[in-house]
Amino acid sequence: MLFDTHAHYDDEQFDQDRDALLAQMPENGVSLIVNAGSNLESSKRSLTLTDAYPFIYAAAGVHPHDAKDMDDKTLSELEQLLRHPKAVALGEIGLDYHYDHSPREVQKQRFREQLALSISAGKPVIIHEREAAADTLEILREYPAARGVFHCFSGSWETAKLLLDKGWYLSFAGVITYKNARKSHEVITRMPRERILIETDCPYLAPVPMRGRRNSSLNLRYTADKLAELLGITFREAAALTMENGKRLFGL
Numbered sequence: 001m002l003f004d005t006h007a008h009y010d011d012e013q014f015d016q017d018r019d020a021l022l023a024q025m026p027e028n029g030v031s032l033i034v035n036a037g038s039n040l041e042s043s044k045r046s047l048t049l050t051d052a053y054p055f056i057y058a059a060a061g062v063h064p065h066d067a068k069d070m071d072d073k074t075l076s077e078l079e080q081l082l083r084h085p086k087a088v089a090l091g092e093i094g095l096d097y098h099y100d101h102s103p104r105e106v107q108k109q110r111f112r113e114q115l116a117l118s119i120s121a122g123k124p125v126i127i128h129e130r131e132a133a134a135d136t137l138e139i140l141r142e143y144p145a146a147r148g149v150f151h152c153f154s155g156s157w158e159t160a161k162l163l164l165d166k167g168w169y170l171s172f173a174g175v176i177t178y179k180n181a182r183k184s185h186e187v188i189t190r191m192p193r194e195r196i197l198i199e200t201d202c203p204y205l206a207p208v209p210m211r212g213r214r215n216s217s218l219n220l221r222y223t224a225d226k227l228a229e230l231l232g233i234t235f236r237e238a239a240a241l242t243m244e245n246g247k248r249l250f251g252l
Ligand code: NI
Pocket: 006, 008, 036, 092, 201
């Protein structure tokens, strides 16, 4: 059975068939999903999904894209949402200098505030980092008690090593099935296995052979397959490994 540690079923791309799709998950080998929040509204929708589906858990947080819309009330609302029994993490939060949808100083401020909240709430964080590794690492040094996962990790082994030494988990999406994913393949084969997670980030990042289509957790098996190949283990072993790792991180 597979654990999809990062999905976005609150996305409007699932509006037409969300329930039909989610109902198929258990019979297709997907037994756990963490739905990540992107802003306050999406975090609330994530928690609503957890009420409807026993196998869905949620993360609540504000993505760097939406950092500009946060105010001090948002933080206290997030704090409330994190009290939900199925809220297992704060996320996704971080820095994105590729799109720069929010000013960088605002991204950094909101990232710091949410890291502090994760520590006081005793929950792990799900980190989104794009073209902002140096600033992300610098901010994390201010919060040594923060823990969690770098989602859709695509950095170098050098960056991975710094994070792994501090106890972070790294999560890999369908991108590892793409031909140009050599850097990620190197990280996967060198890192401690007990820190590897897999995810879809659906509706985005569909793995080969579904690349370019809307993604869902039904495609997570292609990513697990690739992981098994890279580690020289069976599909079942890769599924069991990433299930156990995900449960440990999210306290399930
Ligand atoms: Ni995401």
